[in-house]
Amino acid sequence: MIPQDSIVALATPSGAGAIAVIRISGQDAITIGNSVFKSIKNKELTTQKTHTLHLGHIMDGSKTLDEVLVSIFKGPNSYTGENTIEISCHGSTYIQQQIIQLLLRKGCRMADAGEFTLRAFLNGKLDLSQAEAVADLISSDNEASHQIAMQQMRGGFSNEIAKLREELLNFASLIELELDFAEEDVEFADRTQFHELLNRIEFVLKRLIDSFAVGNVIKNGIPVAIVGEPNVGKSTLLNALLNEERAIVSEIAGTTRDTIEDELVIGGIGFRFIDTAGIRETEDVVESIGIRKTFEKIEQAQVVIFLFDSSEFKVSGLKLKVELEKIKNQFPLKPLVIIGNKADKLEESEIGDLKSEIPEILLISAKEKLGVEELKHQLLSFVNTGALRNNETIVTNTRHYDSLLKALNEIQKVKFGLETNLSSDLMALDIREALYQFGMITGQVTNDELLGNIFANFCIGK
Incomplete structure (x- = not known):
């Protein structure tokens, strides 16, 4: 049931x-806003x-709280699909709290996490995958993640899923119709x-799954x-x-006792670098723990940089x-970058x-920042x-990935049934x-627990 009360955050x-x-969003949002707003005109x-702006003051009785700009968005032409107003006030925390408390006394309630976007979903302004992309957009911290979130929020992913679902639904209707005429032994769905269609759906699903x-x-x-x-x-x-002194540098071996992490954006892609404890035989208990953690971090890493002192290569x-062979054998599928450091000390013949x-x-x-x-x-x-340059759909959400895997499994069952002349009633299942798994992605199939889990991760006010 779509809530009718007015929320504020x-x-x-x-x-x-x-x-x-x-x-503020809700059926009475504009009325409540009007009750505390005094226009200069x-x-x-x-x-x-x-979609108009109005200058005036927020009034608590005869007391002026602040001079503000009020934006009006009337439903259904608003983010939530409901009547919405936005009060742009001065950024004092005291002013913010005074205005919010006043609105609560006038009949609003505090919004739950993600409730504005939840209402947008319930009112048909966004499907579920687009709503989830809103949270991804807010949390994006590099060009690539921003680009993916924008594409999904605009419906790139959901449009692709909706098209597949519609085509499959059309054939499903014909298969279901055959069940009603089972005694006549007729076929309404062209098997070829x-x-x-199943081959095309399988191809698209595999591409989306691989993109994850x-x-x-x-x-x-x-x-x-x-x-x-x-x-x-x-x-x-x-x-x-x-390009900063993030890690401690010392001539003393074993200085890095724990892993140190920091992030860097390269070409619009975020990389999380992990400086680990040195790998060597040691009797130092603390350093041994650090070395054990090093192998744990290698397990978690997508790429491994193996660094050695090139000036000591003749000796070691x-x-x-x-x-190197140990790491290659233990992690054969991970990209390994072999780097010889301190190359400025080498002769041409040594290189x-x-x-x-x-x-x-x-x-x-x-040290010299060469290379x-x-x-x-x-x-x-x-x-x-x-895929980013070609604006292809890329899946980033684990929930979507899980539903795509399950949908692919069902499509392959249908394909097998079609090739082995399985009865229509079993294929229909x-x-x-x-179709259920497709609907889970876009929100055509939902339950309160699913919505609660998704929107609980949103920030208040969105």
């Missing part, structure tokens, strides 16, 4: 600022046109066309573990990448190759020997940004389940 971040926006908000591998890391940042023996320059490299080259021994090596000097840009380009090459 601060729509801008809490705390003092130049301007704050207080949002004696206008009544209830008689004004939608149906098979072509890229979308998930873009949304959350790509974790990159920097590993190697102690004192080879891991912390110096982290500082060079971030054999040991280095053993360590040639290193490249012949390890052809894929990247030589840098973290750091080449490293950034190499990291960026591991990310499939072609699998088709219904596939």
